[in-house]
Amino acid sequence: MNWDRIEGNWKQFTGNAKAQWGKLTDDDLTQINGNREVLEGKLQERYGIAKDEVKRQVDLWGKDLH
Template identity: 65%
Template sequence: MNWDVIEGKWKQLKGDAKVQWGKLTDDDLDRAEGNRDKLIGVVQERYGIEKDQAEREVDEFYNKHSA
């Protein structure tokens, strides 16, 4: 699975993203549109974390949902 698949299934995966990142709003998730870079930015912004930490978290999310 690649990020194109995540983007295509984003409506279904938004609930899982809300579970993983409880601070994200529906607007945040809509803005991310399942795009990796946008999601990293939203997570980084909401949680006030460094970009590399946000990238690790988003990649973990991807790996969890690509199995």
């Protein structure tokens, strides 16, 4: 899915994001507010994974959204 659509409809996708990455808090999701870079940063912070792996996971997650 196009990231612009995700960003524009972020509130609709927060449940999907929380299901995918359970360590994200509601405050995290509010701060992310559809911004991909902020999402990637929060995932690195919460999960301690490398930037390239975070990008891969976010890409896969975005493709699976309907």
